[in-house]
Amino acid sequence: MRMRRKKNLNEKLLALNNLIIAKSDEKDYRKAAETPEYIDFSELFGNNNPVYLEVGCGKGQFVAEMASRNPDINFLAVEKSDNVILAACKKCEALPNVHFLNSGAEYLLKYIKPNSISRIYLNFSCPFPKKRYASHRLTATHFLKIYDTIMQKGAEIHQKTDNRQLFEFSIEHLSDYGFTLKNISLDLHKSDFEGNIVTEYEARFSSLGFPIYRLEAYLK
Amino acid sequence: MRMRRKKNLNEKLLALNNLIIAKSDEKDYRKAAETPEYIDFSELFGNNNPVYLEVGCGKGQFVAEMASRNPDINFLAVEKSDNVILAACKKCEALPNVHFLNSGAEYLLKYIKPNSISRIYLNFSCPFPKKRYASHRLTATHFLKIYDTIMQKGAEIHQKTDNRQLFEFSIEHLSDYGFTLKNISLDLHKSDFEGNIVTEYEARFSSLGFPIYRLEAYLK
Numbered sequence: 001m002r003m004r005r006k007k008n009l010n011e012k013l014l015a016l017n018n019l020i021i022a023k024s025d026e027k028d029y030r031k032a033a034e035t036p037e038y039i040d041f042s043e044l045f046g047n048n049n050p051v052y053l054e055v056g057c058g059k060g061q062f063v064a065e066m067a068s069r070n071p072d073i074n075f076l077a078v079e080k081s082d083n084v085i086l087a088a089c090k091k092c093e094a095l096p097n098v099h100f101l102n103s104g105a106e107y108l109l110k111y112i113k114p115n116s117i118s119r120i121y122l123n124f125s126c127p128f129p130k131k132r133y134a135s136h137r138l139t140a141t142h143f144l145k146i147y148d149t150i151m152q153k154g155a156e157i158h159q160k161t162d163n164r165q166l167f168e169f170s171i172e173h174l175s176d177y178g179f180t181l182k183n184i185s186l187d188l189h190k191s192d193f194e195g196n197i198v199t200e201y202e203a204r205f206s207s208l209g210f211p212i213y214r215l216e217a218y219l220k
Numbered sequence: 221m222r223m224r225r226k227k228n229l230n231e232k233l234l235a236l237n238n239l240i241i242a243k244s245d246e247k248d249y250r251k252a253a254e255t256p257e258y259i260d261f262s263e264l265f266g267n268n269n270p271v272y273l274e275v276g277c278g279k280g281q282f283v284a285e286m287a288s289r290n291p292d293i294n295f296l297a298v299e300k301s302d303n304v305i306l307a308a309c310k311k312c313e314a315l316p317n318v319h320f321l322n323s324g325a326e327y328l329l330k331y332i333k334p335n336s337i338s339r340i341y342l343n344f345s346c347p348f349p350k351k352r353y354a355s356h357r358l359t360a361t362h363f364l365k366i367y368d369t370i371m372q373k374g375a376e377i378h379q380k381t382d383n384r385q386l387f388e389f390s391i392e393h394l395s396d397y398g399f400t401l402k403n404i405s406l407d408l409h410k411s412d413f414e415g416n417i418v419t420e421y422e423a424r425f426s427s428l429g430f431p432i433y434r435l436e437a438y439l440k
Contacts, residue, residue: 175395
C-alpha cells in the first residue's frame with residue numbers, strides 16, 4: 001500500500017536535524033554531478049569514523065539497528081521517498097551516528113566524495129520485475145559505476161533480497177563489472193550467517209517459507 | 221544406494237569401443253600430468269568438431285541427450301566409477317560423437333591437451349557437504365585451475381545442481397578465481413531457460429519442490 005503524502009511534509013522534513021535535503025533541480029544526474037556539493041562527513045558526524053552507506057533505507061529499521069550495534073561506524077542512509085524517510089529520521093533521532101539524505105541513488109556522485117565510503121548496503125531494493133525497467137534496479141551497471149567511484153579500495157557491497165530475479169541480476173551484473181562475490185547465501189535463514197538484522201519485511205517474507213538471498217561483493 | 225560391483229566388470233569395460241581406460245597408476249595427479257598421454261580428438265572422433273567435456277557424467281543420461289541433439293559437437297564424458305561408466309557407455313553405443321574416459325577429474329591434465337576443450341559441464345556433482353571434504357567439490361580452486369588449463373579462450377563452464385551449499389561454494393570459488401558469471405538461475409524450472417535436459421535425478425528432485433540451480437562461467 002502506497003503511503004499518503006503526509007500533511008505539512010515539507011515543514012516536517014525541514015525541522016529534522018538528521019536529514020540532508022538533497023533533491024537536485026537538475027534532472028540529468030550526470031550533469032548534477034558536475035557541480036558537486038560534497039557532504040563533509042567529519043563535520044556531519046563530528047569524527048572520522050568509517051562511513052557505511054545504505055541505499056534505499058526505507059523506514060530505517062535496518063540502519064537504526066546497525067547503528068545502535070555499531071556506535072563507532074557512521075551511517076548515511078539514502079531514500080528518495082519523502083514520506084518514508086520522515087519515518088526513518090524519526091526512528092533514528094537519538095542516534096548520533098546516523099544521518100539521512102533524501103535523494104535517488106543516481107544523484108550520489110553529487111553529494112558523496114569519491115573514495116569515501118567503507119561499505120554499501122542494499123536491502124530489499126525494489127526489484128523492478130519488468131525487463132524494460134531493469135535499469136532502475138540498484139545493481140544495474142550505471143549504479144555499480146557510481147558505487148565504484150564513491151567506495152574506498154576494498155570496500156564491500158552487502159546485498160539482501162527476497163527477489164530471486166533481482167538476485168540473479170545482481171550476481172550477473174556485479175560479476176560482469178568485475179566484482180568478486182563472497183559469502184553467498186541462497187537461503188539466509190537456513191545458513192550459518194551470524195548477526196543478521198531481520199527487518200519486519202524480511203521476517204514476514206521468510207515466514208511464508210521463501211528464501212532470503214544475500215551476497216557480499218568487492219573489487220580486487 | 222551404492223551399486224554392487226558388476227561381475228566380470230573389467231572384461232566388460234575392455235570390450236567397450238567408446239571407453240578410454242585411463243586410470244593412472246600414479247597416485248599424485250600432479251606427477252601424473254608430467255607424463256601426459258593426450259587423447260588425439262581428431263583421431264578419436266574422426267573430425268575436428270569442438271569438444272565439450274562433462275566431468276562426472278554418471279550413467280550418461282545428460283550426455284546421451286546432448287550428443288543426439290548436437291551431432292556436430294563431440295562429447296568426452298568423464299566418470300571415475302567403473303560400474304556407473306559401464307552403464308553410460310552402453311547408453312551411448314550408437315552415438316559416434318560421444319566417448320568416455322574413466323578417470324577422476326584430478327587426472328584430466330594427463331589426458332587432455334591444454335586449450336582443447338570448448339565447454340565443460342558439471343551436472344549434479346557430489347556436493348561433499350562436510351567442510352573437511354570441500355576440496356573434493358568439482359568447483360574447488362585446484363579443479364578450476366585444471367579446467368582453466370584445458371579450456372579454450374572464452375570457453376564456458378555450465379553447472380547445474382540441486383545442492384544449495386555446493387552452488388554457493390561454486391559462485392564464490394569461480395568468482396574468486398576470476399570467472400565471470402552469467403545466466404544464473406536460482407530456480408531453473410521456474411526460469412525462462414530453454415533447452416534444459418532434465419535427467420531422472422533432476423526430475424525427481426525438482427518434483428519434491430526443491431529448486432535446481434544453474435550457472436555459466438567464463439574467463440574474460
